[in-house]
Amino acid sequence: xxxxxxxxxxxxxxxxxxxxxxxxxxxxxxxxxxxxxxxxxxxxxxxxxxxxxxxxxxxxxxxxxxxxxxxxxxxxxxxxxxxxxxxxxxxxxxxxxxxxxxxxxxxxxxxxxxxxx
Amino acid sequence: xxxxxxxxxxxxxxxxxxxxxxxxxxxxxxxxxxxxxxxxxxxxxxxxxxxxxxxxxxxxxxxxxxxxxxxxxxxxxxxxxxxxxxxxxxxxxxxxxxxxxxxxxxxxxxxxxxxxx
Amino acid sequence: xxxxxxxxxxxxxxxxxxxxxxxxxxxxxxxxxxxxxxxxxxxxxxxxxxxxxxxxxxxxxxxxxxxxxxxxxxxxxxxxxxxxxxxxxxxxxxxxxxxxxxxxxxxxxxxxxxxxx
Amino acid sequence: xxxxxxxxxxxxxxxxxxxxxxxxxxxxxxxxxxxxxxxxxxxxxxxxxxxxxxxxxxxxxxxxxxxxxxxxxxxxxxxxxxxxxxxxxxxxxxxxxxxxxxxxxxxxxxxxxxxxx
Numbered sequence: 048x049x050x051x052x053x054x055x056x057x058x059x060x061x062x063x064x065x066x067x068x069x070x071x072x073x074x075x076x077x078x079x080x081x082x083x084x085x086x087x088x089x090x091x092x093x094x095x096x097x098x099x100x101x102x103x104x105x106x107x108x109x110x111x112x113x114x115x116x117x118x119x120x121x122x123x124x125x126x127x128x129x130x131x132x133x134x135x136x137x138x139x140x141x142x143x144x145x146x147x148x149x150x151x152x153x154x155x156x157x158x159x160x161x162x163x164x
Numbered sequence: 165x166x167x168x169x170x171x172x173x174x175x176x177x178x179x180x181x182x183x184x185x186x187x188x189x190x191x192x193x194x195x196x197x198x199x200x201x202x203x204x205x206x207x208x209x210x211x212x213x214x215x216x217x218x219x220x221x222x223x224x225x226x227x228x229x230x231x232x233x234x235x236x237x238x239x240x241x242x243x244x245x246x247x248x249x250x251x252x253x254x255x256x257x258x259x260x261x262x263x264x265x266x267x268x269x270x271x272x273x274x275x276x277x278x279x280x281x
Numbered sequence: 282x283x284x285x286x287x288x289x290x291x292x293x294x295x296x297x298x299x300x301x302x303x304x305x306x307x308x309x310x311x312x313x314x315x316x317x318x319x320x321x322x323x324x325x326x327x328x329x330x331x332x333x334x335x336x337x338x339x340x341x342x343x344x345x346x347x348x349x350x351x352x353x354x355x356x357x358x359x360x361x362x363x364x365x366x367x368x369x370x371x372x373x374x375x376x377x378x379x380x381x382x383x384x385x386x387x388x389x390x391x392x393x394x395x396x397x398x
Numbered sequence: 399x400x401x402x403x404x405x406x407x408x409x410x411x412x413x414x415x416x417x418x419x420x421x422x423x424x425x426x427x428x429x430x431x432x433x434x435x436x437x438x439x440x441x442x443x444x445x446x447x448x449x450x451x452x453x454x455x456x457x458x459x460x461x462x463x464x465x466x467x468x469x470x471x472x473x474x475x476x477x478x479x480x481x482x483x484x485x486x487x488x489x490x491x492x493x494x495x496x497x498x499x500x501x502x503x504x505x506x507x508x509x510x511x512x513x514x515x
Contacts, residue, residue, distance in 0.1 A: 086437010114251030134231030203320010348485030368465030
């Protein structure tokens, strides 16, 4: 894990251990917690029109929810022993090979089921 | 954004720009993509008993899905201009203040609605 | 539960019992399965522009996913002993009281956090 | 659509039309709203141990959230013109053919990726 993500993981681990919450932090439970936070995040955008931005209150909630999502994701990866950055770069390697620029330029529809980020 | 997360964000941005996919990468759409990937992640754990670990094939899928989740999360934060590490540490500051060790030690149920990571 | 939903619940129950899958069908696990299927459903819409409809292949997948979502939702409610129609009508009673027509007409933004269906 | 689900769909449609909310109720937005509600539902179960039941307050929240999920699911199906019961029974037909009783009895792991409900 990277230094910065590793520092966050270490802080989350200490937080859980001080409260004896490691017993709750199984991969299954943490995946559920992550899903719950992502549900809250999605809800902030659900009625937004394409030409609309988040208002300041909604944006503040989104930042807080991104913090929650990041926290649970990093904690889950730490419990599983997975390097998130390595996993993300490996997927991006695959995506660069799969979605060649000339074929997919400007089209999301040619790339079933989804164009990766 | 951190160096390591900043590097990943820059690579994702270049990937999207080369394919002219920035038009699809609105915050709303990226939040949906994140939710879709988290749904796949949750599905890997859904029938697991508490005493069970992921088998090697499931673990490999989980690593790949964690890579997808990380990619969409970092891309979403980049589009919104949000520092994920700062947001996560800010939430953890709040959690440390809210869930004092003596009250919450060993109990998830006293902490409505959820004990943070 | 209604006759039609009750018939579906009974068929799902018999399906699970014949395979001895009741042991997996805890409320927790079924909620996760529901979340996984909803993630797949959301993914079908994520890159869609406001002026776009689903193409025929995507529509067929959406119908199948709506079938999965309905199945897990009805199974979860059956295991919990919850009447979905009564629960939905009760929430709609509340929404009709909360979102009076003259105040909320034409505006989703006035109704934090979300205007109900 | 069934009589009972059809009645709920009609009530939801009238609710939306009275507030001119049809403009927000695109399939994409309703799928997001559904995902948000399912996220809240999952969060209720995330720290629950296998031998634990929901306490009465949590159960009341779960019933309310099941009402929200049902409402958005029925509204989404209505907007798309999909018969949820027919879709669910069609998927169950497939599952009965795919997961024969003698092979899958008692095992969720033999059935990748997931044993349906």
